[in-house]
Amino acid sequence: xxxxxxxxxxxxxxxxxxxxxxxxxxxxxxxxxxxxxxxxxxxxxxxxxxxxxxxxxxxxxxxxxxxxxxxxxxxxxxxxxxxxxxxxxxxxxxxxxxxxxxxxxxxxxxxxxxxxxxxxxxxxxxxxxxxxxxxxxxxxxxxxxxxxxxxxxxxxxxxxxxxxxxxxxxxxxxxxxxxxxxxxxxxxxxxxxxxxxxxxxxxxxxxxxxxxxxxxxxxxxxxxxxxxxxxxxxxxxxxxxxxxxxxxxxxxxxxxxxxxxxxxxxxxxxxxxxxxxxxxxxxxxxxxxxxxxxxxxxxxxxxxxxxxxxxxxxxxxxxxxxxxxxxxxxxxxxxxxxxxxxxxxxxxxxxxxxxxxxxxxxxxxxxxxxxxxxxxxxxxxxxxxxxxxxxxxxxxxxxxxxxxxxxxxxxxxxxxxxxxxxxxxxxxxxxxxxxxxxxxxxxxxxxxxxxxxxxxxxxxxxxxxxxxxxxxxxxxxxxxxxxxxxxxxxxxxxxxxxxxxxxxxxxxxxxxxxxxxxxxxxxxxxx
Numbered sequence: 215x216x217x218x219x220x221x222x223x224x225x226x227x228x229x230x231x232x233x234x235x236x237x238x239x240x241x242x243x244x245x246x247x248x249x250x251x252x253x254x255x256x257x258x259x260x261x262x263x264x265x266x267x268x269x270x271x272x273x274x275x276x277x278x279x280x281x282x283x284x285x286x287x288x289x290x291x292x293x294x295x296x297x298x299x300x301x302x303x304x305x306x307x308x309x310x311x312x313x314x315x316x317x318x319x320x321x322x323x324x325x326x327x328x329x330x331x332x333x334x335x336x337x338x339x340x341x342x343x344x345x346x347x348x349x350x351x352x353x354x355x356x357x358x359x360x361x362x363x364x365x366x367x368x369x370x371x372x373x374x375x376x377x378x379x380x381x382x383x384x385x386x387x388x389x390x391x392x393x394x395x396x397x398x399x400x401x402x403x404x405x406x407x408x409x410x411x412x413x414x415x416x417x418x419x420x421x422x423x424x425x426x427x428x429x430x431x432x433x434x435x436x437x438x439x440x441x442x443x444x445x446x447x448x449x450x451x452x453x454x455x456x457x458x459x460x461x462x463x464x465x466x467x468x469x470x471x472x473x474x475x476x477x478x479x480x481x482x483x484x485x486x487x488x489x490x491x492x493x494x495x496x497x498x499x500x501x502x503x504x505x506x507x508x509x510x511x512x513x514x515x516x517x518x519x520x521x522x523x524x525x526x527x528x529x530x531x532x533x534x535x536x537x538x539x540x541x542x543x544x545x546x547x548x549x550x551x552x553x554x555x556x557x558x559x560x561x562x563x564x565x566x567x568x569x570x571x572x573x574x575x576x577x578x579x580x581x582x583x584x585x586x587x588x589x590x591x592x593x594x595x596x597x598x599x600x601x602x603x604x605x606x607x608x609x610x611x612x613x614x615x616x617x618x619x620x621x622x623x624x625x626x627x628x629x630x631x632x633x634x635x636x637x638x639x640x641x642x643x644x645x646x647x648x649x650x651x652x653x654x655x656x657x658x659x660x661x662x663x664x665x666x667x668x669x670x671x672x673x674x675x676x677x678x679x680x681x682x683x684x685x686x687x688x689x690x691x692x693x694x695x696x697x698x699x700x701x702x703x704x705x706x707x708x709x710x711x712x713x714x715x716x717x718x719x720x721x722x723x724x725x726x727x728x729x730x731x732x733x734x735x736x737x738x739x740x741x
Contacts, residue, residue: 237535243328533587598727609695645690
């Protein structure tokens with residue numbers, strides 16, 4: 215189905231995301247042009263279609279689309295993030311999206327080759343644009359940038375089983391000239407980031423007005439950064455009290471974070487992580503179905519190894535996108551590499567501990583991202599199927615964790631509930647550190663110390679979380695989104711009275727797709 219000119223102009227300025235997560239595969243093999251000229255052309259189309267296009271009949275959809283238009287104008291015209299944030303360019307080089315079997319393997323392999331052949335153009339555009347990158351941002355993104363080329367030089371062919379996640383490699387039959395040109399371009403980009411990491415501006419802060427504008431515009435909701443920082447502190451205090459209660463059941467009288475740090479040391483070994491992920495995936499799905507927490511309980515969720523180029527992420531969900539034929543969704547997991555030092559392997563495996571993995575499965579699978587993906591497939595509005603608020607997407611999955619505790623998930627094992635509070639503490643600390651780094655002069659090292667003080671993380675894990683604040687300034691969206699959903703739920707309880715049920719509330723909410731937080735009220739008004 216073709217898109218309206220206004221929606222198409224929005225998609226043209228967010229190609230990698232709408233290709234994979236909205237299922238707009240007309241963009242397969244055609245990465246976005248983020249050169250200065252390409253961005254200007256995209257913005258000109260956006261302005262022309264916005265000014266000349268028809269307003270949508272549905273007021274909610276019109277507000278949702280207008281917010282998406284405003285965000286792209288802010289991102290590229292005002293803040294010029296394509297000049298300061300390499301992540302926008304790195305996602306356009308990503309090839310792993312072709313591994314999921316949304317189409318015949320030969321078709322996806324051809325797109326893979328076409329996309330790889332475009333790498334020199336994408337890299338040239340990136341180097342032209344990226345003239346305002348700070349040293350901390352470049353340093354934080356060097357590892358993901360290097361990882362993009364993993365597997366390309368080996369030349370894997372499309373696998374006969376369709377090249378799905380976890381098959382150990384997927385690629386098209388690009389000739390050696392294409393591969394060499396792509397790898398040479400990749401090396402140029404990595405070198406550019408290495409120079410910037412060594413010589414760039416040491417200050418990565420956006421500043422208060424820019425961060426406020428970025429958050430407010432994306433979510434069609436005016437944000438008071440100071441007030442949000444106070445909310446983050448209050449939520450941290452609430453979570454620490456809940457953690458104290460949980461840990462007192464395990465080890466009365468001992469400091470909660472000390473107990474938690476011992477609990478996460480109990481985990482499967484590297485070979486057992488995938489099997490443990492499958493076990494908790496099924497338990498999360500079964501629990502969600504038994505309690506009828508989401509409107510749809512269909513679909514297949516597979517669990518397997520992440521594609522090689524995405525193994526910088528420990529765990530993530532790639533659902534069957536709403537714009538493509540139905541197929542399996544993938545919860546992919548990354549165990550540590552056997553070649554790593556023992557202490558690094560141990561730190562990585564703590565993420566998949568018996569305490570924390572259940573909550574991760576709830577977040578990624580059910581009633582979190584996988585369940586949300588199933589609901590998105592039922593939405594009929596093009597805007598709601600195609601344009602997604604990151605704060606709602608992550609806020610819903612984070613809300614799902616606390617929802618499950620409320621409904622009795624882990625009631626027979628305090629470690630599971632402790633794990634959910636631990637993950638929540640990491641997420642609320644992201645919100646505090648994003649605000650601190652970008653508006654209050656907080657250094658990466660200071661942010662890392664905050665993670666060590668307020669969460670179970672320490673050392674490299676705390677530093678990695680702190681570094682993410684530099685290039686992902688809205689990564690506090692998990693907690694922010696959760697708090698807004700909880701606030702809306704209380705409003706629904708009051709306004710619907712005896713007619714309130716969780717099932718009614720969740721369906722009304724998910725019928726909106728992934729709405730900006732400022733438009734959540736439609737769920738109560740129309741649900």
